[in-house]
Amino acid sequence: MDKSLEKSLTQWLKSQQFSCGIFLKLSILCGFLNGIAIVGQAYCIARILQQVIMQNMPLQASSSEFVGLVLLLLVRAALAQVRERVSFEAGKRLRSDIRQAVLNKLVELGPVFIKGKPSGAWASLVFEQVEDLHDYYAKYVPQMMLAGFIPLLILVCVFPLNWAAGIILLATAPLIPMFMILVGMGAADASRKNVTALARLSGHFMDRLKGLQTVKLFHRGAAELSNIETASEDFRSRTMSVLRLAFLSSAVLEFFAAVSIAVLAVYFGFSYLDHLDFGHYGVGISLFTGMFVLILAPEFFQPLRDLGTHYHAKAQAVGAAETLVELLNFHVERHDTADSCQAKTLFSADSISIDAIDLEVFSVDGQRLIGPISFTLPAGQHWAIVGPSGAGKTSLLNALLGFLPYKGQLMVNQQPLSNLQLADWRRHLAWLGQDPQLFYGTVRDNVALANPLLTDSQIMTLLEKANISDFVTQHAQGLDLMISDQSAGVSVGQAQRFALARALAQPAKLFLLDEPTASLDAQSEQSVLASLQAAMQGASGLTVTHRLDDLNTMDKVLVMDKGLIVQQGHLSELQHQDGLLAQMINQQQEV
Template sequence: MRKRVKTPEHQFLFDLQQAEKRRFLAVKWLGVLIALAIVAQALGLASVFANLVLEGDLPLKSAALAGGAFLFKAVLQFVREQLSATASRNIRFSLRKRLIRHLAHLGPKRLELDEDAGLSTRVYEQVDALDDYYSRYVGQVFLVTFVPLTILVSVLPVSWVAFFIFALTAPLVIFFMILVGHKAANANRKQFKVLSLLSNQFMDLNQGMAELKRLEQVDIARERLALTASEYQKNTMGVLRLAFLSTATLELFSSVAIAMVALYLGLGLLEQLPWQAGVAPVSLFAAFYLLLLAPEFYLPLRQLGNDYHAKQKAEAAATQIAEILLLTESDQEDSAAVLNPHSLGKQSACLIEFQNVHWADAGRIRLANLSAQIKAKDRVWLRGRSGVGKSSLMAILLGFEQHYEGGLLIEGEPLKASNLSAWRRRLAWLPQTPEWVQGTIRQNLELGLGHCTDDALRNALMKAQCWDFVGSLRFGWDTAISEAGTGLSGGQMQRLSIARALLSQADIWLLDEPCSSLDSETAELVLNTLDEASYGKTVLIISHDTHPVIWANQQWLMTEEGVHVEAQTPISYV
């Protein structure tokens, strides 16, 4: 017998399910008890109805059996739903933590997948899209197998005609469920893509509102956002249309099948069956028994049809969620305990050494040959035109790319996955556009560092020349700012980034175009602040010729052929 091949999405969902294997196993056993309770309830009710019609009395034992089975089934269903909901909540909570941790490790490489707004949609909206799959569909798959089989076994000794009606109509319900479900899966995938696009556009519009107003382009941006929202609305209605179509199809086939059973039993009791005229094929008790089991036979199939939409939605979400986890930086492990952050080969006089480092990706040269050294407390100014590999060099130093060729030594030791965590704790990273979160200035300064004392904050702000404008704010460092730094200028935000670097107590600073979005006067002030704040640090700063870093003791020029050291002034290490 050939083993069923699972799709990548199904395998991904199955692997997540294994974390709650015990709860789902308990859900299956509860399904077994529910199936038996359904048969017991039908037996009790059939006996009650038959005796009331034929004898005119109420059999207490049969009534007790029916009532007890009904209550027992209700309790089992409640416990089953609670177990499934708990399992779903735990799976989604663990997956969301895993995604956020992985995105944090990816750093800027995460932008290869999508913008931050689109990624946040995957982490929150699409992870929540797995809820119905685990809380309803997974448990229903077992019920849709065991309950009908139990009823078929119970029906066969009573009526072979009813048995064949059940056996022949059930596959039709499943066939049309799958047929409509595949179309719903494609519609869900398209819906998630449009939702990510809508999230990205909304974030861009929110962050660039001031600039759009200055350029008088707000109406055009609003129209683009409205078009995307309309597309999302249309896709959502398409998904709902398929869901209602699937439900209507299943209800139709189930109703027709139940009607066939009822017609057979009714004609049989009237002794009007064409092939058995004058003979009742079943007793009144058996007729009630079969008629009560008929809806219960199709109920799991109808419920699975409703939940099958949840499966297709979950698989569509799993496709994009798995893309995040498949994007790796270098299969690295978090092994902070392997090396002390400040003891990576202290015997070496050279802090950072590039040994013929070059990087090509998909046939494109990302970084040409680089052979150079940076000693402790060196401050290096790297310049070059766009596209020659400056940002790629930063990505390698930060450990977000390790598919390059050549050697990168840190104090004489190769930079590997095993010591990457310790290396990163020595770094302060200032990108072109520093990232901020909704919160106070203090919360943003302490982000990723933990609680800092008031004296440490004050000293960092003073060294970064932020104390004057922070002190002039109404609530000081407890003033709230947005992701875009509402209320503060670009130069002030960059100085706050310098203060955050000082608080980290990192001895190596990597700066990628810290003045790219600033005017010449503000850029000069920020560079002067960096000169004072980075004294005694090892610094690698990328900057165009328009913002020269005159205080650097090394000047590197990066071209398509490689990096050339243009100027080098020895410094004192005292």
């Protein structure tokens, strides 16, 4: 990973610490108090040994030290328990805030942006990669503070007793962070590649699982299984690379700590044998001094060893943060001329007219999809939009829904669409797409999605309008009939009519219909069209369709090709002109 990128990601991780609230500070405070308790515990043990062994005092003479030792042990256990709980709470709050920020960003970018990646990749981002941040805040950040405080506290206690022991600790301590830096150079990059491999595997697997029927029908089961195996093997190898670095880091940290403690033990051993005579400020080395220092020596390196153990959490967080930062910082360039600082106005109207003047619609990455086009949809009229695939028909509807940026003027009742509050504007819309999305839940939940206050009788009225009430009443569960994920349990035609009932649940003044009968049989198509014609009385409507048989019921037809309007007018006029619509009608009649 590029050093500047890693540095910027680390800075971003640090900037998110405020989400942890006071719990992160409490975790660090518990660590500080535990460090002080460690020194007190070492003092009590050393004092007991000095009094019993060297001064030949009875155990009763060290009763205060024994009481202090027991109390310190209990205090350390309580601090460890509290620290574990507050650390988890800090990570939990951080994950909650980051996950909410990701979901808000996805809502802001809209469905067009989300469809640019497999659903499995988004699931990996929202769940796995956000979870990867937990240990960084719950363990690594507090430990990084303790790795500086506790060794410094121990050095302050050791140097006044024996400067040689202090120098040994001080000289060997930098070896551990030096090696951590060396390991960290590869760990962050390995973790980032591991996150990428996981997202690729998740997206690949979920997409194949959703399209399992198609895979089986085209006899591609063995080939797709091989592809999943390849992606899984890539993820396994990258995971093992991360684990190898983590184990290597731990092993080397243990080695340097053991060497340092061994050097201290040798120094004190030779000092007690009178082979060494330095470091004691001229007062000799007592058993208390040697035991006190040797007991503290492992504790001196323990915070550094713990930091090394948790260092992979930083590498993991940096790897996960790259995708998160890329998403959260993703900016859709606004091409409209409205002042972004202007306050959004509420929208309310009994009818809706649309004016497009030199309108250009862009993708979320800035590619022009439509334009420039101009048209005027008067209030109460129903227009059809036709054209070959890729002409820009759906993109035009997405611009009206507020999902795509645009340039030029797009006016709603003479007000710029960019000046309206999108949530308020969408309350006046009814949208029905060619691929209806029903959610896991009951029929009642799905129909009342936009208006949870609907009564059962009102929901049944909507189902009657959508010509699907008979199916519900004939079922034993009625409105409590469960619909599984991806509309499982109902046919495509039934799902489309449930979606139509949901669209009719709000008093819409503008209907935006994107191939509403594309997946229906002839009988279901006529039923849905009849329901739509009845619901659209008095409202405006734009219908994208490939079915040219019913265009004579439309007030006007827009013919689009390659992002431009090439014809517009009533069917009776356009079908006799030498143009794209006449060609499409002839081709459909020949079929």
